[in-house]
Amino acid sequence: MSERLATVRRVTKRWGQAAIRGTGDAGTGRDGTGADAAGRAADRRTHAERRESRVAAGLSELERWLADQVGHGIAQARQTGPSDWDDLARRLVDAQAPGVAGTVTRLSRVLGAEDWPGLLLGEYALLHLLAVAHRRSAALPEPLRQTVRARVGFPVTRESVLATPAVRDHWHVVGDRDEEQERLVARRVWLAGRTTGRRAMVLSFSPAGQPAEPFPPPGATIDADLAFYPGASPLRALVAGQRGPVDAGPPPGTAVSEAPALIAEVLAADPWTDSWPLVLAGAVPGMDGVADGEGNALPLHPAAGVPWRLLAVSGGRPVTVAAEWTPRGLLPLTVWDERGGAVRL
Amino acid sequence: MSGPWEELVSTALVGAGRRAVPPEILLERAAEQVVRMRAGRRTGRAGLPAVAPEETLPPVPAAAAERLARMLAGQQSRLLTEWLETAAARRVRVPAALVPGLLDLGARDRSIRAHLGAVTGARGRWLAGLNPRWAYLLAEPAHVPPDQVWELGTSGDRRAFLTALRRADPAAARELLERGWDAETPEDRAAFVAILADGLGMADEPFLEAVLDDRRREVRQAAADLLTRLPGSRLALRMTARARRSVTGHGGRLRAEPPAACDTAMERDGVRARPPAGMETRGWWLQQVVAHTPLSFWPDHLAMRPDEIVRARIGAWEREVRMGWTRAAILQRDPTWARALFEIEPLTDLLTVLPPGERSRRAAELVAGHPVDGQMVMMLGGVPRPWGRRLAVAVLERIAETFRTQPWNAGELTRLAGERFDPAMHEHAGKVPELAETLRFRFDMLKELQ
Known part of the structure; x- marks a missing residue:
């Protein structure tokens, strides 16, 4: 057991440094200092305003498109869906709504199932709900508004996440999975807090074909501070700091x-x-x-x-x-x- | 309509416009429904498998289990058979998590199934009962307690049981077999007869002679193969009579005359009437008669020693008669004849009949005087592990030399050497790093399994 612990400790140390250093996450903010800082802040503001209006335009186009689909019937989706969705996803990327674009890209997954009409209607309905929620987001409670913005694809900087109060616990690594998408390997690591009972997911990316950032394997437990991305049902988190592995056995579970x-x-x-x-x-x-x-x-x-x-x-x-x-x-x-x-x- | 959701789906399929529903309303209702269904799903019922029986064997040491996991993931996977064979002999079992991977391998590779029966333990048999792809495992020996094995065990268990009983008490094993003979499957009957090779004697002759009337050719063949090893058996005498007519000697020269026909008596004695493709029919009969005649018959009949006999010119049918002797030397496990025949034509099958030391020496001599090519690799492939020191040293020299002169030709022999050398040789294989690495791997692997 002590040998295993030593290995975990070694891996954890390497990984911890990497996690703090940061991996290529979208929209990493870099704050300027000195005389031109004010000018840059102004640039950022206009940039942000432009983005808001482009996203709004993209999502209202999505609303019309969805209404058009169910208005005319989705019976032909197996034939026409994939190319329609590719076009739509491209337009949503142009509209700077990458989260929605990703959801649209994944729509073709439902076509393999026998009950695809029901699954597709469910996905269309949730996309509609997201577009409407974004249109009315000013009226939403703040955590839900954050959830909507994250799902639409507005970036959240690591700094702003790390600036929130972290949750310290003994975090059990309960699973991990690598998924290759467009020359990147996305690694999800799921964690379960021993005393808080909270669940977390740490997402990292590495170029395909290269070794991913080391992370303690399932079965390990780390004493760490996790900072959660904002939202109504927060799950995604960053490791804000960690004090190494602890020996804890299986995680407590629910029936x-x-x-x-x-x-x-x-x-x-x-x-x-x-x-x-x-x-x-x-x-x-x-x-x-x-x-x-x-x-x-x-x-x-x-x-x-x-x-x-x-x-x-x-x-x-x-x-x-x-x-x-x-x-x-x-x-x-x-x-x-x-x-x-x-x-x- | 069966429910609100199904109605929404059917409207969406044909188009909300056709049913005069505003599309936005349809999408909103659908969103509400889909979240309601996801959030409101209750647990269902599941059929659960019966609880697996307790394990009877101890688990392999942790280091050995970790190495096995790496091997299953691709590292030195050619050595898996040796790992499994060693673990089976040590009577240990693998961790449950590795059992599915091993059973998948066994589904593709028959050669490891017997080892899997032992090392996958009770969990392996439990899984084999759940997955038809793995059902083959239930026919392999599983090291279960012996009290009721003969009546209730898998066919693998029963074969293992009979093998052990035969070693301890040959007569008891044969009598046990005779009692329930008619109820056994043809596959089991053939396998059981082969088990009688251990401790074979004239006491088995009446039973084996009766088995020559079996309905299945494989079973008859197995009995005939054993009876040729008993010079006093009725089959041996009948074959000898045929051989006496077929091969005759005149002052150092031999003459062969194949049988004119293959009658039912010959077929009953295991001679197959139809030749394999490309073989002359009467020559095929002649070869089989020679192969099933006790070798002890020839020196008296021809008034020559075995080494003289195999060298003598025969003229027509020479090839068939020599093939017959070669087959006989292997079937009857006769080292004198095997040695004499190996001098004429070095077939590896003959080496298996020789004692290990001599086998190693003869193979070493052959390696020294033979170019490194496919034929040599095939010849050496027939020499079982572990290779004796003389053979290993000779092969190591040839590999080192080939790496200097024709490195592209050394790979296959190096891999074979890695599998067959005594792993303790790893310290002497420094000249060939790839080989040294494989031997070192095996050295550690076997140490972990002790």
Whole structure:
């Protein structure tokens, strides 16, 4: 165990420096000093105003486009959708709304499913809701307004996030996943706070083909301060400071039967949430779901397949398992075996 | 309409315009519904698998498990078979998380299945029961307690059980087999007969002679192969009579005359009537008769020593008769004949019959005088691990030399050497870093598994 701890400590140290130094996040602000600072501030203001009006124009075009789609019917979406969405996404990028553009780009994922009309209508409806919410954002409570702006794609500087009060805890690393998108590898690391019970997700990018920034692996626990991006249901965070690894064993989890209420609460605050880390304790994995002792089950995502590794580790017995909740089902991340060792799934 | 959501979807499909619904209203209702459905989803019911039985074997040491995970991810994956074989012999099991990866490998590669039966433990069999792709595992021995194995075990368990019983008490093993013979599957019958090779004696002859009437050719063939090792068996006497007519000697020269026909009696004795593609039919019968005749027959019959016999000119059918002797030397595991035949034509299959020291020496001699090419790699591929010191030194020299003169030709032999050398040689392989690295890997790997 001590050897493992030493490795974790080494990795954590390297990673900690990198996290503080910062990775290529959009819109890293650089404050000028001295005589021309005032001039630059003025430039930034006009720049920001221009952006606001372009985003507003882009989103009202999106509103019209969505109304047009459902007005004429979405039956042909399988044929015409992908090229329409590419065009629309390009226009939204030009309108400086990259968050919405990304959502539009991902629409083609629903076409593989049998119930694609329902899934597509759901996505269109949530896009509509986002555009309307942005139009009326002045009337929204501040945290929800921040959520809307983040989902639309307004950048938030690292400095402004790091300036907020950090949350110190022993953070369990409960899962990670790399996803390649346009020559970049996006790494998501999900964390669970031991005493606060909070959940967090640290996102970092590295060029494809190059080793990603090291981060402690699932199963590790770090004593760290996390600064959360603003929002109504904050999840994304930065590591503001960390004091190294601690030996903590599996994270505390919730019962399967408590998970729906937990998700309902998250969605009530941020209806666009499509990913949330769950840590389930006393969970028995099956071929297509994760159940509690009474057989109440949460389904797995249809694309997840049979979770053979998870089944192998559990052997039909209750285990602690971390999974990413998505509207279509769970995507297993990590399981802790009977000796408390974490196994990536 | 089955519900508000389904109605919204159907309206969206045909177009809100057609149903006189303002599109914005449709989108707003849909947004409300979709969030309501996501937030309001309750748990469903799931069918859960039965709880896996407790493990009976201890887990592998942590370092060995970590190395196995790296090997499954691609590092030195050619050495996986040796890892599995060693772990199976040590009677330890792999961590549950690695079982699916191993079972996937076994689905593609039959050669490792027997080891998987042992090292994947109770969890492996439990998973094999859930995934049809892995069901093959249930036929492999699993090291389960022996009390009821013969009645209830997997066919792999029963083969392992019979093998052990045969070693301890040959007669008891044969009698056990005879009692339930008719109820066994053809695959099991063939495998069980082969197990009788250990401790084979004339006491087995009546049973094996009866098996020659089995419905399945594989089973008959297995029995015939064993009976040729018993010079006093009825099959050996019948074959000897055929051989006496087929090959005759006249003052140092031999003459061969193939059988005129393959009658049912010959077929019953394991001679196959149809030749493989490209082979002359009567020559094929002749080769099989020679292959199934006890080698002890020839010196008396021809009044020559084995080394003289294999060198003698035969004229027509020479190739078929020599192939027959070669096959006989391997089947009957006769080192004298194997040695004599190897002098004429160095086939690696013959080396397997020789004692390990001699095998290593002869292979070493061959390596020293042979160019490094595909044929040599194939020849050496037939020499099982671990290679003796003499062979290893000879191969190491050739590899070092080839790296100097034709480096592009050294790769395959280097990889083979890495798998077959005694890993303790790693300290002497410094001249070839790639080889030294593989040997060092195996050295550590075997140490971890001890």
